[in-house]
């Protein structure tokens with residue numbers, strides 16, 4: 441149940457609400473969210489479980505929340521913190537004084553997606569003579585590359601990954617490079633499966649063709665170097681690799697900073713130059729933007745600065761060791777259960793598993809895990825790769841690992857007992873016959889209601905049903921264009937103003 445005040449929270453009240461009450465409202469709203477802390481949510485959040493860190497980051501954020509990154513000369517504090525974060529990221533990724541990449545420069549962006557869009561924009565704008573620019577990515581590359589290609593009108597050449605290694609063949613990546621190619625990209629590691637692409641070979645092929653090579657280390661750029669220092673085999677992926685021209689790393693992931701901070705690094709300032717947007721042809725201030733946003737809050741940058749300095753190199757090494765052990769424990773738990781198999785041997789901080797033939801229905805299993813307080817991320821089948829379950833593992837998971845194994849085994853038994861989701865015949869027929877073009881908003885409303893999606897306006901129930909297996913099975917049966925359309929229509933149903 442929900443009280444009136446929560447519904448009213450969306451409205452502009454006639455009379456201001458006292459501060460304490462407003463905070464209470466925020467807390468009430470937050471109560472229906474997935475748990476950001478406590479090591480039971482395996483996506484979206486990165487929790488080091490370090491006492492006092494949240495408070496420190498919040499205090500630093502408060503100091504700089506109203507500072508504007510629009511003009512670094514007006515707010516040199518922000519420039520100093522940004523330069524320090526870029527230096528830290530460079531050091532972690534094999535650049536800086538005394539390395540083979542001493543001239544690395546970079547910018548702080550709002551997140552991985554912005555870093556990738558800017559990497560693509562920079563590569564595109566370095567070649568104004570190419571009328572129809574293209575980029576080459578493995579099929580496992582983050583969806584943000586497709587978004588960048590779409591926003592920037594750059595063609596996307598996708599090289600499939602092997603169903604066995606989940607990596608692209610470097611020869612196939614090389615073969616995909618054309619005269620119009622402005623960028624070749626790869627991941628260290630991929631989000632979905634957590635495997636590191638053959639960066640050295642791909643970068644060599646790109647260099648030979650005279651094309652830039654971006655390494656998307658948004659996810660793993662802050663952990664792989666520490667895992668390597670701990671003795672784990674990590675293939676070369678950073679600026680030590682010849683041919684790598686830019687790297688992205690998200691501080692709001694494994695640097696454990698609050699959301700809104702990523703770093704995009706280029707091997708030198710010449711490579712970075714086309715990243716800037718400058719405009720003086722209007723009566724206002726000359727706008728010089730290194731990133732997509734113009735006005736930028738200093739809050740996230742200050743929070744990241746405080747986080748990185750407080751944890752320090754030794755802190756990240758310790759957290760990487762804790763996370764490595766948690767990954768090993770979770771992978772063992774998966775191996776111990778009949779009917780599941782790891783998609784890949786973990787080599788970073790992802791554990792990803794699928795069902796073996798005759799194993800449990802994965803979507804039912806995900807619901808059974810949710811019922812036991814474990815929030816995992818189902819991944820739909822795609823281009824010959826089976827549906828899977830993704831676990832992003834952070835340091836906060838470590839104290840939970842011993843509880844996970846028995847719960848996983850129990851959840852598998854329950855999923856087997858429940859049996860696989862069987863789509864009602866009429867639903868199978870509808871999904872089979874649907875095309876993205878034929879889909880109308882009314883059809884989506886009907887389908888969403890039939891699947892228990894959307895919730896009641898003003899009700900305390902979330903927009904998703906407690907059990908998602910049916911929804912996931914429907915989506916899994918749909919081709920990707922239809923998945924996109926269905927989910928866009930659904931999200932657009934959710935995005936309605938409350939008056």
Ligand SMILES: Cc1ncc(COP(=O)(O)O)c(C=O)c1O
Nearest residue numbers: 551552553582584631656658659
């Ligand atoms: C490898 C990789 N690249 C890019 C991104 C996009 O990052 P963001 O969600 O911060 O935009 C992610 C997010 O998970 C990622 O894992």
